[in-house]
Amino acid sequence: MLKLHTAATPNGRKISIALEEIDAPYEAIRVDLEAGEQRSEAFLARNPNHKIPVLEDGDRVIWESGAILLYLGEKWDPEHRILSADEDRRWEAIQYAFFQTGGVGPNLGRLAEQLRRPEAERNQEMVAIFSAEIDRLLGVLDRILADGREYMAIDYSIADIMHYPWLQPVLALGAPQMTSRPRVVEWMERIAQRPAVQRGFAVGG
Ligand SMILES: N[C@@H](CCC(=O)N[C@@H](CS)C(=O)NCC(=O)O)C(=O)O
Structure with a gap:
């Protein structure tokens, strides 16, 4: 166990x-x-x-x-x-998993840390920097999904699992950086439907 x-x-x-x-x-x-x-x-x-x-x-x-x-x-x-037997897809999944730890994770984490504070106590410069970076990263995800793939590394994988729990609150909030990217929203919804x-x-x- x-x-x-x-x-x-x-x-x-x-x-x-x-x-x-x-x-x-x-x-x-x-x-x-x-x-x-x-x-x-x-x-x-x-x-x-x-x-x-x-x-x-x-x-x-x-x-x-x-x-x-x-x-x-x-x-x-x-x-x-969660990790393909196909070598190309497997490495693609690992690549996107690392991309999450250096991208969406820390930037969204720091942004959320600011947004949890009362407005008067927020560092607006940091809010602007992390928001812009999240917007950029969502643009990268959009570009990855642009060829019509269902999941980040084609097969459902650790790449999707790394991103989904971070981006779910962004989707739930209806943030325009997310809603303006229908491909990213559809990918998120596809993951959300999985019983596991x-x-x-x-x-x-
Ligand atoms: N890079 C770490 C980050 C883990 C992390 O930030 N965990 C947070 C919760 S999401 C935590 O335990 N924070 C408690 C603390 O920092 O004291 C990972 O990917 O596992």
Whole structure:
């Protein structure tokens, strides 16, 4: 039985969605981030970076959502549901997964951090910088999807799973950067309809 230390946040949801997609047996252990449980000695012994998600597979402990998804794709996905058996598609999926950790993740994370503050306490310059970058990144996604592919790396994969939980709130808010790009919206809706995504999204709350 795998153990997933998680919370109802975008990075936590990536992993519960993947685990649901591959039907892996797992126990979700909720980490109360508000209470600071991620800074407890027990948690730091598993992840010195004090962040969820953390996956335990027996004695093996893995942190960083991208690394965990690659691990699940390599070790727990014999039917290639999240990482293609086709080498080109597999590398394309890995490429877009890394693109998320350096793009949508940090920029949307910092933007959300500003927007959670009362308006008077926001740094408007930072809001403008991160908003512009998110707009640019959504333009990149739009360009990737322009050839009519259903999923980022053609087959449904860790690339879609890395992006979806981050972009879902943007879609839910009806942000114009998203709604002005129907291809991106359709891709998001396609992912949202997957039962495993719905189950995985609900974990950690
Ligand atoms: N790069 C990390 C980011 C993980 C992350 O930022 N986790 C957040 C929740 S989404 C967290 O645990 N924050 C608690 C803290 O920073 O103390 C990953 O992809 O796993």
